[in-house]
Amino acid sequence: MGILITMIEIKNLNYNYPSSGKGIFDIDFEVRKGQVVGFLGPNGAGKTTTIRCILGFMKAQSGTVTVNGIDCFNNAPQVAKYVGYIAGEPSFPDGMSGIEFLRFLIDLRISEQGEVKEGENKLDKEILTQRMNTLVQYFELNANTKIKRMSKGMKQKTAIVAAFMHDPEVIILDEPTSGLDPLMQAKFIDMLQNEKKRGKTILISSHMFAEIERTADRVLIIRDGRIVAEDQVKNLKKAQRKSFYVTGDGIGERAGNAKDEIFSKMPKDFVINVLAENEVEFSVQTNEVDSFVKFISKLKVEDISKKEIKLEEVFMQYYKQDQQVEQGGIS
Amino acid sequence: MSFPLLRKMFKQNAVLYWAFIGVIVPYFFLVILMYPMITEMLQGEDNIFGDLFNFGDIGSYTGAMVGELLYTFGLILFIMLVFKLAYKPIDVGSLSMTLMTGISRTKYMITACVFLLMKLAILFVLIFATGILSFLVMGEEFTFVNYLNVVALTMLCLAAVVFIALFLGIMFAGKKAAMALIIAVPVVLYILFMASQLHTSLNFLRWLSVFGWFVPAEVATGTASLWWIAVMVGYVVIVAVSFVLSTIFFKKKDLSL
Numbered sequence: 001m002g003i004l005i006t007m008i009e010i011k012n013l014n015y016n017y018p019s020s021g022k023g024i025f026d027i028d029f030e031v032r033k034g035q036v037v038g039f040l041g042p043n044g045a046g047k048t049t050t051i052r053c054i055l056g057f058m059k060a061q062s063g064t065v066t067v068n069g070i071d072c073f074n075n076a077p078q079v080a081k082y083v084g085y086i087a088g089e090p091s092f093p094d095g096m097s098g099i100e101f102l103r104f105l106i107d108l109r110i111s112e113q114g115e116v117k118e119g120e121n122k123l124d125k126e127i128l129t130q131r132m133n134t135l136v137q138y139f140e141l142n143a144n145t146k147i148k149r150m151s152k153g154m155k156q157k158t159a160i161v162a163a164f165m166h167d168p169e170v171i172i173l174d175e176p177t178s179g180l181d182p183l184m185q186a187k188f189i190d191m192l193q194n195e196k197k198r199g200k201t202i203l204i205s206s207h208m209f210a211e212i213e214r215t216a217d218r219v220l221i222i223r224d225g226r227i228v229a230e231d232q233v234k235n236l237k238k239a240q241r242k243s244f245y246v247t248g249d250g251i252g253e254r255a256g257n258a259k260d261e262i263f264s265k266m267p268k269d270f271v272i273n274v275l276a277e278n279e280v281e282f283s284v285q286t287n288e289v290d291s292f293v294k295f296i297s298k299l300k301v302e303d304i305s306k307k308e309i310k311l312e313e314v315f316m317q318y319y320k321q322d323q324q325v326e327q328g329g330i331s
Numbered sequence: 332m333s334f335p336l337l338r339k340m341f342k343q344n345a346v347l348y349w350a351f352i353g354v355i356v357p358y359f360f361l362v363i364l365m366y367p368m369i370t371e372m373l374q375g376e377d378n379i380f381g382d383l384f385n386f387g388d389i390g391s392y393t394g395a396m397v398g399e400l401l402y403t404f405g406l407i408l409f410i411m412l413v414f415k416l417a418y419k420p421i422d423v424g425s426l427s428m429t430l431m432t433g434i435s436r437t438k439y440m441i442t443a444c445v446f447l448l449m450k451l452a453i454l455f456v457l458i459f460a461t462g463i464l465s466f467l468v469m470g471e472e473f474t475f476v477n478y479l480n481v482v483a484l485t486m487l488c489l490a491a492v493v494f495i496a497l498f499l500g501i502m503f504a505g506k507k508a509a510m511a512l513i514i515a516v517p518v519v520l521y522i523l524f525m526a527s528q529l530h531t532s533l534n535f536l537r538w539l540s541v542f543g544w545f546v547p548a549e550v551a552t553g554t555a556s557l558w559w560i561a562v563m564v565g566y567v568v569i570v571a572v573s574f575v576l577s578t579i580f581f582k583k584k585d586l587s588l
Contacts, residue, residue, distance in 0.1 A: 052585075052586075052587070055427075055430075055431070056430075057427070057430070057585070057586040057587070058585040058586065058587075059583075059585060076430070076435070076436075077433045077434065077435045078433070080430065080431050080432060080433040081433055083431065084431075085427070085428075085431050087427050087428075090427075090428070091425055091427075092425050092428075093339070093343055093425040094343060095342070095343045095345075096339075096342070096343065100342075101425075104335060104338075104339045105428060105429075105432055107335035107338075108333060108335040108336060108339075108429065108432040108434060109432040109433060111333060111334065111335050112333070112432055112433040112434050112438075113432075113433050159428070162428055163431075
């Protein structure tokens, strides 16, 4: 039943930057409780603007944004009760150590939310401090260091602790692992998976396809301020061309020979990439798998394996398609 | 108002602030002390640039240099103070994390303004106490109320400039223009004030600058008309209007955090 609750709801969201003509246009999606949604797009596509509207930092020029049914701009302080956020480039105040800053955030949150939510789930300083300490240990953060002396990775860890220490229901992450070493990236992904199991709602914008692939149930792909694809990761992958590695004696050589008896009759939609003398990669449309099997049955095949499609390739194919359409339009 | 936020604002760069106070308090004291001397020196003379910058003998190289230094140093200190007070609260650096704790923008702004006023109040108390102590040590005669009026007027003048700078800074928060404006506001106001004293024909410029609305020496010696009370009210109005406008702008502003 819990999975049906909509935690983040965006309807016809528009925000236009008049100076550049960029912005977000007719953004429409929702994230349900317990879901992890990946938000993919290149720089300037509109991910951060969308996130700023969810956090109430910016007011949509039209459309609505709600978290747990609460309007994000007009009731931003109430929305903040539910949300943990890591900014793309987190900034910190001068003159404080990591631990001082984290303690300040705890004090401020308690003083604010103690007032806001009388009686219900009142925050406990001891519990928050405990959770902060656990996270500090988990990420091996030396929180006593002055923030201005911290490396980018350490600052990122501080931002992660700040976002998670109040155990928020909704977690919004904008490039959360930027600056972290691979070991810490893996730890972070483990933690996200754990949060997912605990029923947290997560919206994650990232260029690290691996972390989205490992955590997200659904992916939104945004381009030029518009969502161009939205589906489950497995469905997006399914919709892509299939690739197969085929090994056979001299198969690469034959594929390169236009007069070859078998390859000259190959269906035109098949794409071949010769990898070695004895190995080629076939790429076929989803509805051509049967034709592909029939085609290779004519060859002397030693081995065949399906290429695992990565999310990055799915993403790139969406962008290539759009670019091709654009180029076609221009010519 | 949020006490944890107020505490944090005070903690940040506390050492720098107190070091700064340690310089500006004696500086203000010195300027206040010298004002009657300057006016006496300028009595009967044309209000010319050279005289204004010269605290001693007009032909004395040292006297001219000391005057230059004091005025230039004063301006730099003043800009630093305005910048320190007005820019920090709207420094969008850690604002995203602060707002994500659930504090409302109005509350944030009220806390920032209380912080500004408290810092100015500390400065006021220190300058006042230093002045009294110095008068007593030097054995100079002074009128307690007149001295209080001068310091209060000076502090309110400073508060007016800081709050104008704060308002402009809020309007452009997150952009480089904010920093530029906060520096430019006291400089332009100060330049207008200085220009008004170059020649009597330029006297009207002093009304465009909040610095020129009263003559400290007159207030200190008790020879000023009651105009200075209206000036005091004027400064309070500037502070109040700037605060209200800053809060409204900050509440509605799109923050690129």
